[in-house]
Amino acid sequence: MNKHKQKKSDNSEEVETENSQKENTSDSDVEFKDEKKEMADEFSEEEKFKDLSREELIEKIIKLEDELTNQDDEIRELQKLNKDWKDKFMRLQAEFENTQKRWEKSRKNLRTQYTANTLKNFLSLYDSFKSAVENEDSDGHIEQFYKQFMNIMKSMGAHPMHTEELQKFDYNKHEALSSLERGDLPNNTIVDIIQDGWMFEKEVIRYSKVIISRKPKPPEPEKEDSNKEEESEKQEKEEENGKIKDAEE
16 A cells, blocks of 8 residues: 555656646747747848848938937927926925915914913903902912912913013003103103913913003293293393483483
8 A cells, every 4th residue: 555655656746747847848938939039020120121222221221210310309208298297296296285284374373363262261260369369368268269270271371471560561561551750760661560461372362451650751940930031031121221212312
């Protein structure tokens, strides 16, 4: 039985070897046929020009050169067309990217404006909390709510504006409600803060309402002095008139 199996195995190996040889032979035959065909084509091309006269050869060459020239022109035209389409594509891509950036910026601005307008509605609550904390004499429950409120506003990107007395007035941050005469201070110096300003990120959502200083007006000349000057001038004129009359007499 073992001999039978061994014999069968040997037969299968022989079959595989024969198949492999056939495949190699077929591949080489195909390659040989291709080479033969190429040689035949080249020979047939040579045969075409073999029986041509000199004039016919020149004419044939000129015709081939014209064909090559036309092909070169077509290639250049296709290259130009390709460049034009490439430029158009690049411009469209740039326009698309710019439009996308503008849309993102507009969307962000709208979201920022919406959030800022929402936060403005809570600033009156801040004023009430702050006033209650400053005037509170209880156990501090209001102060606890006030701190929670401030933490919420801070988490949303909003915070009170830093404004102090004797600070220079800034029309980008402050709103002057009135002015006081202060000879000891430069003009437009903050002397009192009526209401805190607020900012959301880098945007002012409420200006600080303040009172600013102004220099006193220079003192006006006293009326008595002006009357004395008028009387003195009048007296001088009368004396001159008297001297003229005496001279005439």
